[in-house]
Amino acid sequence: MAQYARGSAVAVIRLRNPPVNALSLAVLQALEDGLKKADADPSVKAVMICGENGKFSAGADIRGFSSPKRHGLGLGPIVSLIESCQKPVVAAIEGVALGGGLEVALGCHYRIAHVKARMGLPEVTIGLLPGAEGTQRLPRLIGVPAALDMITTGKHIPATEALKLGLVDEIVEENTIEAAIRLANKVIGQPLGPRRLSLKPVPKLPNMEAFLQEAAVKVKKQARGCLAPELCFQAVRAATETPFAQGVRRERELFQVLLSSGQARALQYAFFAERAVHRWATPTGASWSSAAPQPVRRAAVIGLGTMGRGIVTSLVKANIPVVALEQDLEYLNKGRKAVMLLLEREAVKMEGGAQSLDFHNPARLQFTVDFDLLHDVDLVIEAVFENMALKKEIFHKLSKICKPGALLCTNTSALNIDEIASATSRPQQVIGTHFFSPAHVMRLLEIIYGRHTSPTAIATAMQLAKALKKVGVVVGNCFGFVGNRMMFPYVEQAVFLLEEGSRPEAVDRVVEDFGFKIGPFRMSDLAGLDVGWRSRQGQGLTGPSLPAGTAARQRQGQRYSPLPDLLCEHGRFGQKTARGWYRYERAGGRTATPDPWLHSFLAQYRDTHGIKTRFIDQEEILERCLFSLINEGFAILAEGIASGPEHLDVIYVNGYGWPKHTGGPMFYASIVGLPRVLAKLQKYSEAHPDVPRLRPNAFLKKLVAAGNPPLKDWMSYVSRQSPKL
Numbered sequence: 030m031a032q033y034a035r036g037s038a039v040a041v042i043r044l045r046n047p048p049v050n051a052l053s054l055a056v057l058q059a060l061e062d063g064l065k066k067a068d069a070d071p072s073v074k075a076v077m078i079c080g081e082n083g084k085f086s087a088g089a090d091i092r093g094f095s096s097p098k099r100h101g102l103g104l105g106p107i108v109s110l111i112e113s114c115q116k117p118v119v120a121a122i123e124g125v126a127l128g129g130g131l132e133v134a135l136g137c138h139y140r141i142a143h144v145k146a147r148m149g150l151p152e153v154t155i156g157l158l159p160g161a162e163g164t165q166r167l168p169r170l171i172g173v174p175a176a177l178d179m180i181t182t183g184k185h186i187p188a189t190e191a192l193k194l195g196l197v198d199e200i201v202e203e204n205t206i207e208a209a210i211r212l213a214n215k216v217i218g219q220p221l222g223p224r225r226l227s228l229k230p231v232p233k234l235p236n237m238e239a240f241l242q243e244a245a246v247k248v249k250k251q252a253r254g255c256l257a258p259e260l261c262f263q264a265v266r267a268a269t270e271t272p273f274a275q276g277v278r279r280e281r282e283l284f285q286v287l288l289s290s291g292q293a294r295a296l297q298y299a300f301f302a303e304r305a306v307h308r309w310a311t312p313t314g315a316s317w318s319s320a321a322p323q324p325v326r327r328a329a330v331i332g333l334g335t336m337g338r339g340i341v342t343s344l345v346k347a348n349i350p351v352v353a354l355e356q357d358l359e360y361l362n363k364g365r366k367a368v369m370l371l372l373e374r375e376a377v378k379m380e381g382g383a384q385s386l387d388f389h390n391p392a393r394l395q396f397t398v399d400f401d402l403l404h405d406v407d408l409v410i411e412a413v414f415e416n417m418a419l420k421k422e423i424f425h426k427l428s429k430i431c432k433p434g435a436l437l438c439t440n441t442s443a444l445n446i447d448e449i450a451s452a453t454s455r456p457q458q459v460i461g462t463h464f465f466s467p468a469h470v471m472r473l474l475e476i477i478y479g480r481h482t483s484p485t486a487i488a489t490a491m492q493l494a495k496a497l498k499k500v501g502v503v504v505g506n507c508f509g510f511v512g513n514r515m516m517f518p519y520v521e522q523a524v525f526l527l528e529e530g531s532r533p534e535a536v537d538r539v540v541e542d543f544g545f546k547i548g549p550f551r552m553s554d555l556a557g558l559d560v561g562w563r564s565r566q567g568q569g570l571t572g573p574s575l576p577a578g579t580a581a582r583q584r585q586g587q588r589y590s591p592l593p594d595l596l597c598e599h600g601r602f603g604q605k606t607a608r609g610w611y612r613y614e615r616a617g618g619r620t621a622t623p624d625p626w627l628h629s630f631l632a633q634y635r636d637t638h639g640i641k642t643r644f645i646d647q648e649e650i651l652e653r654c655l656f657s658l659i660n661e662g663f664a665i666l667a668e669g670i671a672s673g674p675e676h677l678d679v680i681y682v683n684g685y686g687w688p689k690h691t692g693g694p695m696f697y698a699s700i701v702g703l704p705r706v707l708a709k710l711q712k713y714s715e716a717h718p719d720v721p722r723l724r725p726n727a728f729l730k731k732l733v734a735a736g737n738p739p740l741k742d743w744m745s746y747v748s749r750q751s752p753k754l
């Protein structure tokens with residue numbers, strides 16, 4: 030609700046709905062009542078609106094958008110009511126003013142913000158637009174380019190930037206509420222017309238049409254199939270072309286389109302899924318309530334290859350002092366140079382620049398080849414090569430050198446955490462932290478607990494993820510964990526499709542049209558084909574340890590494609606060698622061009638193995654790639670490797686470029702309908718009986734047999750006696 034109080038001449042309306050003062054129907058009703066009371070009371074000369082507990086408001090209650098009872102008060106009319114008030118209304122912005130919260134502030138005649146406050150219109154990120162007249166008021170206040178940027182990206186801006194843009198009138202370092210009351214007293218009696226944004230014209234640009242056309246192209250490109258950014262753009266365009274009231278009508282129409290789109294539902298699911306995975310739990314019952322994180326005052330990173338460099342950068346950005354260790358001076362100097370370059374680039378992007386990162390200070394970032402310097406760090410992240418023997422050797426050393434409570438993390442994408450932990454005398458402090466490349470940019474951190482990992486270790490790793498501004502997802506230990514394990518069947522299908530007649534560019538296009546940032550072949554070229562090759566050699570699937578006489582396209586009675594191995598044997602490792610599934614302009618180049626060499630290589634390969642090619646349509650490409658990945662997801666859930674489908678979705682959206690506007694693989698499956706997913710897998714499995722990963726998983730079948738229950742109920746169908754952990 031909102032609390033109404035009358036001081037001397039200024040009435041105070043305090044939005045109150047913990048934890049973020051979301052604008053529920055009750056809050057809106059109380060806000061309306063407060064405004065009417067203030068208007069009717071002749072002793073009240075001005076009004077101040079603020080939020081409880083140092084937060085203005087995080088906007089409309091997101092849960093309300095999917096509620097069947099979504100009737101009653103609209104936020105737009107209340108914002109209009111604020112603006113039309115005959116007494117000056119001042120917004121005192123502390124903490125956050127987001128979405129509908131900022132729209133309320135835009136209805137006020139004056140805005141004053143605390144220097145640490147953040148503002149934004151993030152509706153686009155949950156598949157909507159600022160539907161309380163925000164698309165019409167904001168361009169009038171800060172101009173079209175800045176408004177378009179805020180509305181189509183949803184970014185939060187700090188108060189200092191808001192002041193520069195003219196979004197707020199004043200920022201204060203001390204008590205915002207007192208400052209707002211002072212301001213309210215000061216402006217009593219001043220004309221309100223010039224302060225009513227709906228009455229202001231949209232500032233003109235000399236080249237408005239050209240600007241808008243260019244912006245439209247940019248927005249469409251960045252949206253990659255997501256509707257909301259484009260509709261946000263259209264709403265702002267309406268502000269430039271029509272009077273306020275007409276613009277508001279257009280905004281409402283577009284809002285309704287978005288509200289009834291499946292994308293808004295998927296994005297809102299993704300919002301809550303991210304928060305749900307933060308409340309981690311293991312099958313043994315460990316959770317935040319049973320474990321407190323240990324403080325990480327100083328950390329170390331071992332290995333300054335691509336991953337290690339990103340991890341060091343991430344730690345420095347989070348203000349955690351780091352010791353960076355390499356095996357010898359040559360690697361150390363190379364790593365140091367690369368880290369410094371990354372940090373300099375990051376500093377340019379930050380307010381305060383290099384000084385705010387302070388990475389030239391050896392107390393904050395120290396490079397060494399001396400393991401003994403790790404004796405007093407609170408946490409170590411090992412980020413060397415994916416080689417079990419090497420990792421075990423390092424962990425053995427760490428267990429001798431590091432202080433007793435230190436957390437020992439391994440950055441691995443697939444290796445067995447228990448085996449690594451077995452090299453130490455403290456397996457309870459060993460945990461997997463799977464970063465994604467580039468580690469200082471990608472938001473996902475897969476946190477893998479082993480058989481002996483303590484709840485404190487999990488809590489500390491989760492807390493670290495938060496400090497690094499990443500989303501930590503706690504999962505169990507199995508080959509490839511969650512992300513890569515689901516990726517194997519997807520990539521496998523993509524390669525099988527090539528054998529059967531498709532081309533890399535055709536498969537990539539279908540997957541990218543679905544909304545993936547990058548298709549499987551461009552992704553392999555980017556990551557380096559040699560990475561998987563080495564891993565398959567290690568597993569004895571290819572290379573010298575393969576027994577003589579092994580059939581080229583079979584391993585252990587199952588279908589196998591040697592195509593990726595053959596490419597590596599030709600020295601085609603992807604971008605780094607300028608040749609892979611595509612060709613590139615130079616080694617390290619990024620522009621993928623379809624390669625006639627590869628096309629004839631594929632034709633020859635099919636001839637050699639007597640494979641009859643056929644035309645494979647887009648539907649089959651998409652279904653075989655995505656449904657095989659989803660099928661593995663059901664296996665993971667049934668085995669208790671992840672505690673819910675939200676975990677898989679958060680991992681895929683944040684680490685694998687899965688389009689967020691479809692919610693993630695498991696949410697997508699729930700929307701497609703589990704009976705359909707099952708039927709398609711059955712069909713493809715019958716056509717390819719030698720591909721076990723196309724065989725529908727038993728848990729998927731169980732859910733279908735149970736009548737296709739909603740996603741939120743899936744886990745209640747997992748047999749409790751079967752977790753592998």
Ligand SMILES: CC/C=C\C/C=C/C(=O)SCCNC(=O)CCNC(=O)[C@H](O)C(C)(C)COP(=O)(O)OP(=O)(O)OC[C@H]1O[C@@H](n2cnc3c(N)ncnc32)[C@H](O)[C@@H]1OP(=O)(O)O
Nearest residue numbers: 049051087088089090091104127128129151159160161304
């Ligand atoms: C007719 C037209 C009407 C309206 C147009 C307006 C539309 C809108 O306003 S849509 C909402 C726009 N606002 C947002 O998208 C902000 C979303 N929230 C956030 O970004 C963050 O929560 C935060 C920056 C406000 C706070 O971050 P943090 O401190 O990290 O906390 P949490 O994210 O964990 O959030 C705590 C808690 O609050 C719940 N929550 C946050 N915002 C909302 C919200 N707008 N509605 C409902 N619930 C919200 C969040 O889910 C957490 O709770 P749980 O842990 O129980 O999930």
